[in-house]
Amino acid sequence: MSAEVLMPARLRFGDMARVASVGVRTRRVRAALSALGIAIGVAAMVAVLGLSASSQAGLLAEIDKLGTNLLTVANGTTVLGRNQELPLAAPAMIRRVAPVTAVADTGRVDVNAYRSPLIPSIHTNALDVQAAALNLLPTVGTTVAEGRWLNAATATKPVCVLGAAAAQRLGIDLVLPGERIWIEHRWFYVVGILEPAVLVPQIDASILVGYPAAATYLSFDGHPTEIYVRSVTDQTAAVHDVLGATANPAHPDGVKVSKPSDALVARAQAKGALTGLFLGLGAVALLVGGVGVANIMVISVLERRSEIGLRRALGATKGQIRAQFLSEAVLLSVAGGATGVGLGVAATAVYASTKHWAIAVPTLAWAGGLGAALAIGAVAGLLPALRAARLSPTDALRTV
Amino acid sequence: MTPPVLELDHVTKTYPGDPPLEVLHAVNLAIEEGELVAVVGPSGSGKSTLLSIMGTLDRPTSGTVRVTGIDIAGLEDRQLSALRATRIGFVFQQFFLSEHESVLDNVAEGLLYAGVPRWERQQRAAEALDRVGLGHRTQHRPTKISGGERQRVAIARALAGRPAIVLADEPTGNLDSSSGAAIVAMLEELNDDGATIVVITHDHDVAACFPRRIEILDGSIVGER
Numbered sequence A: 001m002s003a004e005v006l007m008p009a010r011l012r013f014g015d016m017a018r019v020a021s022v023g024v025r026t027r028r029v030r031a032a033l034s035a036l037g038i039a040i041g042v043a044a045m046v047a048v049l050g051l052s053a054s055s056q057a058g059l060l061a062e063i064d065k066l067g068t069n070l071l072t073v074a075n076g077t078t079v080l081g082r083n084q085e086l087p088l089a090a091p092a093m094i095r096r097v098a099p100v101t102a103v104a105d106t107g108r109v110d111v112n113a114y115r116s117p118l119i120p121s122i123h124t125n126a127l128d129v130q131a132a133a134l135n136l137l138p139t140v141g142t143t144v145a146e147g148r149w150l151n152a153a154t155a156t157k158p159v160c161v162l163g164a165a166a167a168q169r170l171g172i173d174l175v176l177p178g179e180r181i182w183i184e185h186r187w188f189y190v191v192g193i194l195e196p197a198v199l200v201p202q203i204d205a206s207i208l209v210g211y212p213a214a215a216t217y218l219s220f221d222g223h224p225t226e227i228y229v230r231s232v233t234d235q236t237a238a239v240h241d242v243l244g245a246t247a248n249p250a251h252p253d254g255v256k257v258s259k260p261s262d263a264l265v266a267r268a269q270a271k272g273a274l275t276g277l278f279l280g281l282g283a284v285a286l287l288v289g290g291v292g293v294a295n296i297m298v299i300s301v302l303e304r305r306s307e308i309g310l311r312r313a314l315g316a317t318k319g320q321i322r323a324q325f326l327s328e329a330v331l332l333s334v335a336g337g338a339t340g341v342g343l344g345v346a347a348t349a350v351y352a353s354t355k356h357w358a359i360a361v362p363t364l365a366w367a368g369g370l371g372a373a374l375a376i377g378a379v380a381g382l383l384p385a386l387r388a389a390r391l392s393p394t395d396a397l398r399t400v
Numbered sequence B: 001m002t003p004p005v006l007e008l009d010h011v012t013k014t015y016p017g018d019p020p021l022e023v024l025h026a027v028n029l030a031i032e033e034g035e036l037v038a039v040v041g042p043s044g045s046g047k048s049t050l051l052s053i054m055g056t057l058d059r060p061t062s063g064t065v066r067v068t069g070i071d072i073a074g075l076e077d078r079q080l081s082a083l084r085a086t087r088i089g090f091v092f093q094q095f096f097l098s099e100h101e102s103v104l105d106n107v108a109e110g111l112l113y114a115g116v117p118r119w120e121r122q123q124r125a126a127e128a129l130d131r132v133g134l135g136h137r138t139q140h141r142p143t144k145i146s147g148g149e150r151q152r153v154a155i156a157r158a159l160a161g162r163p164a165i166v167l168a169d170e171p172t173g174n175l176d177s178s179s180g181a182a183i184v185a186m187l188e189e190l191n192d193d194g195a196t197i198v199v200i201t202h203d204h205d206v207a208a209c210f211p212r213r214i215e216i217l218d219g220s221i222v223g224e225r
């Protein structure tokens, strides 16, 4: 037999795993506690990312339900900075575009509304008075919360309906018979209050009256300022492109066309940024967990000197001892990480289901959580593993 | 002719320090295949140091160590590990058994680093336990058996890989005299079956049972019978 044949045998994967799990199996409570630190950190991060993704998914679903086929046409400004009014015929012209299914317009009236004549005129509450088409509510996707909406008869009378925010600012939360507000030296009777209009929040701060009433009592010139347009969903982009020219053929550039759902989607997506702080806290917890694992590994190597000595006597190489302790640290940490992912997903699921959101845990969250746990385990285990491997067999065996 | 299983040629060992301490002085020793040898000497005479060097757990400061004819001076650390995994078995005074694993798994661990697959390790461990008379206790934990039985488990672990030589450091040191005598009798039996065994002891009564005795005092071999 010659020296050349002396090559250490490689441990099989199963044997490697058994050896790596010796410390975990023999000191379960300690292993569980040190893995817990990692689990808490990962759980926090996964839950934060999962909750923010789920709430986003919830918002997007809500926006989808309101419809992504609503377009808004508004009057813009001329090159000289003056208001470019929409033509009186604009709503009718838009209605003629083929994929358009509904058109409703509102026109801003340049007057202020007050709870009573006794309120000083500077206290406008930032409320708009608007003339509204009778089909406004289904078109913008809102409904009446209290009372009634305008009809052909009440649209000609000094009668109004309050947007959700307007009602709040005026301090009216119930539609009592005889309830009225003071607009342009005249009482207007309140017949209804609207639900919030999520897609077009400008309706919320408005007091809505019929077009004929606005003309009769408020000397409104009848020019629409906003036209809400619903179209066949997959034609929305095409309709968007022609709306400017259709609404105001003479000055298409003075028309602002927008898609309110886009702004909401953008806002829902921007909300993710707020989670940064919590994510940071999760990362700190994870780091502390990593320090816990490193601490346990250092102690483990000190306590298990005789095991190290025995394994060296049985023929373990330095590399095999190093691998044993390194993989033990990784095992601890990844076990903690997997538990953390489970906890984080569970927390997300519970919260999302109470809010009726879809459960969304981004791949980045769980894969990142596991990956971070693995990396932290490797870093935490490195120094103790190197120490264990450096121990001379005789020194290790001398410990009693 | 086959070379001796173990050969020490002018081996010295000096532990660094101020002043450096030479604990072995030019030790010459050869163990032939099939021998049963006792190394006997008082505490502090350098017996454990000698065993570490014989077992390649430590390298001599000077001199030559050959295991089955291979000069270990030319081997890297990983090659020494492979040498220990396949050709040397150890038995220690403190047994060094894992309390959390069965007797069988403890013995099987002795074959792990020789690259033996798990099923074969278990099979050979069971055979080794049979040889030391513990075939009926394979599933017990080491904490549930007596000290003498524990040492037999440790001997089974050393023997499981059928090494060229078994080195035992005070195998009876933690045992009462009757358990110790039983261990010695067992070693004799295993030697009859062909195992080459070196036992280190400070106990002359124990040493008296062995066919060859090497006496060591203050790091030098002072006599042989």
Ligand SMILES: Nc1ncnc2c1ncn2[C@@H]1O[C@H](COP(=O)(O)OP(=O)(O)OP(=O)(O)O)[C@@H](O)[C@H]1O
Residues within 6 Å of the ligand: B015, B016, B021, B023, B041, B042, B043, B044, B045, B046, B047, B048, B049, B050, B202
């Ligand atoms: N790592 C070391 N560094 C310095 N001196 C050491 C070291 N190991 C052993 N010694 C010294 O070497 C001498 C021999 O020690 P060794 O352990 O070989 O003796 P021993 O014969 O096995 O004794 P015992 O019967 O008590 O086990 C002792 O004086 C001891 O103090």
Ligand SMILES: [Mg+2]
Residues within 6 Å of the ligand: B047, B048, B049
């Ligand atoms: Mg000793």
